[in-house]
Amino acid sequence: MTLAVETPERSPFPVPFGWFCIGYPEDFPLALPRAIFYFDRHLVAWRDETGELHVQDPFCPHLGAHLGHGGSVEGCEIRCPFHGWTFDATGTNTNIPYSERVNKRDTLRTFPVMEVNGVSLVWYHPDAAVEPMWEISPLAEFHGDPEWSTNVRTEHTVEAPWQEMAENGVDSAHFRFVHNTADVPELVSYETGFPGTMMKSVQKFVTPRGVMEGRIDSEQVGPGLAIVRFGGIVDTVSLAATTPITANRCITRFNFRFKTMGDEETTQNVGHAFVREVNKQFLEDKPIWEHKAHLVRPALADNDGPFMKFRKWAAQFYAEGVNAERTVFAPPWWPERADEAPAKATASARLGGS
Ligand code: FES
Ligand SMILES: [Fe+2]
Structure with a gap:
């Protein structure tokens, strides 16, 4: 037995x-x-x-x-x-x-x-004989273009598979609930290929100078690198590098650069406010990623983002194939986390408890 x-x-x-x-x-x-x-x-x-x-x-x-x-x-x-x-x-x-x-x-x-x-x-690549299938090009913002500020870096370790985190990019509906944003980014276009994807969105922001429209162009280069360019209010580029430590644990390193806004102090102030917001949103997403199940057949609504297009793109990077024996994959049970506050409550507490 x-x-x-x-x-x-x-x-x-x-x-x-x-x-x-x-x-x-x-x-x-x-x-x-x-x-x-x-x-x-x-x-x-x-x-x-x-x-x-x-x-x-x-x-x-x-x-x-x-x-x-x-x-x-x-x-x-x-x-x-x-x-x-x-x-x-x-x-x-x-x-x-x-x-x-x-x-x-x-x-x-x-x-x-x-x-x-x-x-x-x-x-x-799991197979040592497979040579790199693409190269990573130098980005002007990271190679001495004087218009762009020095690097600001942050990093986070997440107990979740790479794909659960990357899927966040096509999920516009979660912004209102996880990140408490008044408006959600509106998808303009989403193209997928190999190894990349290109997503263009616009988002309205309420600022002291009225409602302004921001652009978000997000380019994914294979599973490991995302180059996100934000324009409109502040021109910022982030190089987000997510690396699997194991199949179910990843580290994400963000590198931000800001376009110079007249004087160095303004650039740094606006830039750092932006970095704080991205980090805040990442930390709001993290408990969702760590505790969610992977559903092979999610119950999607009409206006959900292009999840299946994203998943079809992501499937290209699994040389060893995927486990097709089940349709629901749950995370491990972490007893010490059972009483943790849900993401939304944690987020509002961080914003001042109101
Ligand atoms: S030389 Fe003996 S273990 Fe490396
Ligand atoms: Fe998010």
């Missing part, structure tokens, strides 16, 4: 493939290997003496030491802390200090890396 209790899965989705942010260039100083964990796997990141960043499987094929815990960088190679074997940027063993020969057969899996727009990116 088995006592095993079947644990229902959190979602039907495995880790998607694509380019994902693993942090910022300064997180990976020269010659200091770091242990990192993304895509449900241990990794080591190290920068060689020429400044190039490398990301590899971290467990030495000799006896399994983690190269990110005590390993060292020598020139353009990484040395294992356990018995001193060295590996190059392709993961090939280049030296065994106490042997005449090297081990040509056992290599470290090496992941493609690029650093652009102020972020460090890794190409993840």
Whole structure:
């Protein structure tokens, strides 16, 4: 007799493939290997003496030491802390200090890396043989255009699969209820392709100078990167990078830049108010994402956004396929969270309790 209790899965989705942010260039100083964990796997990141960043499987094929815990960088190679074997940027063993020969057969899996727009990116695909299917282009706002301010960054970890968070982008009806906004963004167009999507919306804002119309152009580049441009009241661009830590836990890093508004102080004040609002909304969404079920067949209303178009686009990034055995996937039970206030109450409390 088995006592095993079947644990229902959190979602039907495995880790998607694509380019994902693993942090910022300064997180990976020269010659200091770091242990990192993304895509449900241990990794080591190290920068060689020429400044190039490398990301590899971290467990030495000799006896399994983690190269990110005590390993060292020598020139353009990484040395294992356990018995001193060295590996190059392709993961090939280049030296065994106490042997005449090297081990040509056992290599470290090496992941493609690029650093652009102020972020460090890794190409993840479950199949090591699959090369990057797209590139990430430099954005003028992040490459020294003097019209744009310096970077403001925030980050959040969320206990939810990537797709649940990304779906928020097509959900216009939730704004009124989760974010207490008077008007909801109005969808102008939504195009999907591979690897990207482009969504254009307009939204009315009540300001001291009357009702103004804002534009929101949101471009998704694969599952990992969204470039959102806000125009109208304040010109802002945000690079939102969401990376799966596991299939059911993600980290989102926001990078904001604001178009200069005459003087630096005004730009910073308006910009920071904007960042606070985006963060507030993200924190309002978070408990919904973390506690919602994934419904394969949601009961959509007439004016709900293009959910199914979004899901069809998202499905392109699951190389391992999705779990089609059920139609409802619930999150784990977190007893310590059972008494938490619902999102709306939490939000109004933060706004002053009225
Ligand atoms: S475990 Fe790496 S050299 Fe022995
Ligand atoms: Fe939201």
